[in-house]
Amino acid sequence: MKYITANSGTVAVGLAFGPVVPEFVTANPDLIDYVEIPFEQLRHAPETGVIQETVPVILHCASMSVAGFVPPDQRTLKAIERAAARTKTPWIGEHLAFITADPIEDDDAKPTSLTYTACPQMSEETVERVAINLASLQQHFDAPLILENSPQYFEVPGSSLSMADFVTAVVERCGVSLLLDLTHFLISMLNTKKDPLSEIERLPLEKVVEVHISGLNVQSGIAWDDHASPAPPVVFDLLERVVKRVRPKAVTLEYNWSPQFPESILIKHIDRVNEIMRC
Amino acid sequence: MLARRVHAIMAAGLENPELLARWQQKPDLLRAYGVDPAAFDLDAIRKFAGLSAKVKHNGLRSELPLTFHFLNVSGLEIEIFGAYALHKARAGTRYAPTTGERIVELVDFLRDWLDFGKREHSQLWDLIRHETALAQLQKLTPSSKKCRVPHIVGEIILHEMKSDPRVIGKLLREKSFDHERVPRCVTRLGYWNAGDPDEISIIDLDELGFNLLSLVDGKRSLTDFNRLLGRGISKKLNDAFAELASVGVISLGGPLPRSFN
DSSP states (O other): OOOTTTSSSOOEEEEETTTTTTHHHHHHHOSEEEEEEEEEEEEOOGGGGGGGGOOOOEEEEEEEESSSSOOHHHHHHHHHHHHHHHHTTTTTEEEESSSEOOHHHHHTSSOOEEEEOOOOSSHHHHHHHHHHHHHHHHHTSSSSSEEEOOOOOOOOOOOOOOOHHHHHHHHHHHHHHHEEEEHHHHHHHTTTTHHHHHGGGSSSSEEEEEEEEEEEEEETTTEEEHHHOOHHHHHHHHHHHHHHHHHOOOEEEEOOOOTTTOOHHHHHHHHHHHHHHOO | OOOOHHHHHHHHHHHHHHHHHHHOOOOOHHHHHTTTTTGGGGGHHHHHHHHHHHHHHHGTTTOOOOHHHHHHTTTTTHHHHHHHHHHHHHHOOOOOOOOHHHHHHHHHHHHHOOTTSSSSHHHHHHHHHHHHHHHTTTTTOOOOOOOOSOOOSSSEEEESSOOHHHHHHHHHHHHHGGGGOOOOOOOOOOOOSOOOTEEEEEEEOOHHHHHHHHHOOSSSSSHHHHHHHHHHHHHHHHHHHHHHHHTTSEEEEOOGGGGGG
């Protein structure tokens, strides 16, 4: 098994696990430093973990509902613990979002579980909730939890903070490090009509440990996350801004939705990230 | 507005878009949960449910690559998967467990939902049937049949289209795609697996050939065909059968009867 070291001093470049990754890693063994695998994928298809015989793994997660009010069940937490221990992940990236919520009709009913994380209400109330959840969740893991900014597709009722203010408030309140998803950030800025290049400067970039890059598309009047499309140039402009203030430990390209994603673009974008990191 | 309550309502709507439709029609239903209906962008939440449904169908991309590309460049992904999520919620059914079943269910949904008067919808319908036919036949290894009446050699899927999906595919591979550049033309195609799933043929058919193939069922005899289609076209029928037999797509099961000559 191969493992990544958290403090190697260089910026690691990796890919989110997807249909093109095993073949890509075999064909290009020296191009990437790690593969990021969602815990949920390891749980439901443990054979995906075999890739760690070839390349180190960083664990990602969408099950802890860090910004929610319904905690994950103990079995899920135990399974994440085991996956973290087995992979020796240097950190666990989790969404600053919710994936479970209270039932609306009957307090005794089971919580509503989603299959896709949702941007929470961005308010002081949620910031406090994140602090409580993080303190509880972190006890389960040796590796630090880091939080990934959500894409904001619409105004969540009761929100009193902008995305930049919300992320900043969470970092200040919890001291947590960030997984900065530049595409999520760009999507949020497009959907709330803010300038991404100036807003990104308002984030606590010195807390960024990992960066995510993927594509987006605009449909039905809203910008959406799209891991089947290449990131537009502005995402790399944002990365340049980030790098002026912090050297992240890892940059992950998330092109994991399509088995047809062109290898030539993967290589081009890995080269582009490396080029930015050298500047 | 309490975050906990807001999350509960968002999650309920995302998990069951039928609720979103109901709340859109009767906003007061939301007041019963102690929230202001005007604060919720229900249309955007419905679209988000569409994104979630789309992601659940990523497994179909390997068999329907052009369809997904078309949905993306046409800006139809969110609209279609949003409507599909609502459809499934109304039906109270889950997405099928296998890729093959999910494709069949999606195609069934599109058959009813698409507006064939819209050019993009019509092109999508042609494209998804094209790729579905290829995907289905690539999974089959047909057994050879011995039969005394006309029958298909192997397996065939027939589609009549308003455009040529091969042309749409070619245009999709170019840098930018424009629906208007796809010529409108009735295209009748036979997707044919003669016995080797690695070698699927696509046969261009004329109207008579298409209709004949759609009637060849391994039960009707040549005499039945002659009776069914009228004696006046015996010669044409003969020529069409002979041509299809020469391609190998059908076997006549015996010599042409004298009445055909």
